[in-house]
Amino acid sequence: MDYLNYIGLERDKSHHIAEKLNALLANYQVFYLNARGFHWNIKGDKFFELHAKFEELYTDSLVKIDEIAERVLTLGKQPLHSFSDYVEVAQISEHKNVQDEGTAVRIILESFRILLLQERELLVLADEAQDEGTNSLMSDYIREQEKLVWMYAAFLG
Incomplete structure (x- = not known):
C-alpha cells in the first residue's frame, strides 16, 4: 500500500494529475x-453589459484558482505560484x-476553448485514477x- 497517497489514490497517477x-x-x-x-478597459455601446460580465468572469476565476491550487495540494504536489511560471506554462x-x-469576447471564447480542452483531459485522467475529487471539479x-461559451458566442451573433 506504499504506492497509495493519504487519500487512497496511486501516487504516480495523482502526481500526473497534479501536474x-x-x-x-x-x-x-x-x-x-x-x-x-x-473589465477596466472595455469601450463601446455594450460597455455596461460587458463591464459587468467581465467582472463575473474574473470573480469566478478567483474561486476556481483557489480550488485548483487546493486540489494540487490535496494530491501531494505544490501549486505554481509565480507569474513567471504562469506565463511559461499557460497556453492562454x-x-x-x-x-x-x-x-475581447473572441479572446474570452478562445480562452474557454483552451480551458475546456484541459478540463476534459483532466476528466479522463481523473476517471482512470478513480480521483472523484478532481473529476467532480472538472x-x-x-x-x-x-x-x-454559448452565451458569449450568441453575443457575437
Missing part, C-alpha cells in the same frame, strides 16, 4: 488577468490594452463554461 492541474492553474491565472483588463496568451468589444467547470 496537469498546475497547467490549468496557470491558464486560469492568465485568463483572470485578461478578464480583469477587459496575455492581452494588453484591449478595448474593442468583439476582440465536471462542474465544464458544465458552467459550455453555457458561457
Whole structure:
C-alpha cells in the first residue's frame, strides 16, 4: 500500500494529475488577468453589459484558482505560484490594452476553448485514477463554461 497517497489514490497517477492541474492553474491565472483588463478597459455601446460580465468572469476565476491550487495540494504536489511560471506554462496568451468589444469576447471564447480542452483531459485522467475529487471539479467547470461559451458566442451573433 506504499504506492497509495493519504487519500487512497496511486501516487504516480495523482502526481500526473497534479501536474496537469498546475497547467490549468496557470491558464486560469492568465485568463483572470485578461478578464480583469477587459473589465477596466472595455469601450463601446455594450460597455455596461460587458463591464459587468467581465467582472463575473474574473470573480469566478478567483474561486476556481483557489480550488485548483487546493486540489494540487490535496494530491501531494505544490501549486505554481509565480507569474513567471504562469506565463511559461499557460497556453492562454496575455492581452494588453484591449478595448474593442468583439476582440475581447473572441479572446474570452478562445480562452474557454483552451480551458475546456484541459478540463476534459483532466476528466479522463481523473476517471482512470478513480480521483472523484478532481473529476467532480472538472465536471462542474465544464458544465458552467459550455453555457458561457454559448452565451458569449450568441453575443457575437
